[in-house]
Amino acid sequence: MNRHKVTAPGGRCVEVGAHVRFEARTWQASGLVDGRVHLAADDRATGCVLAAHLVAADGFEALGQAAPQIPAATVWAALQLPARERAMAWWDAQAQAEQW
Template identity: 45%
Template sequence: MSARGGARTAVTVGARVRFNGVTWQVVALSVHSIHLVGPDGGGQAVLAGHLFADPGFTIIGADAPQAAPQWGLFETAPAAAGG
């Protein structure tokens, strides 16, 4: 569930996610849907795009991505590219 070594964080079966202000557990994945069970035992299938577009969506326990320093990427460019 956490991003290590440049890997992307992924939603997997068993992960806990925050969606629509509620903490859910992922119980199944299909081609376009993610099946969730809430704290009350009720469930729903959500289109993946809808889930990821929710402004409050997070994978609970996943590491937050590290931001690059503002000039960090320029420092990695070859000197000849500086023009």
């Protein structure tokens, strides 16, 4: 199982950061650990459900992926060059790791 994405037969899937509808409520997937999806709602409610149960549930719907959190240009420009270079190296390494 991918640490960032769960896919069930039929193509139903959920990724970390995705917004989903489950049990008549909107949640954001905050983590995937040992076959379980950790969920968080806007009202600070949390939940944990087996990934297979989540994607197979009646009424499950993947609503979309959360927008990536990219720092504002002014914050980015305020960083010293070595810090920006480390951040970009980490960003590239993360993107490559997700492709595996």
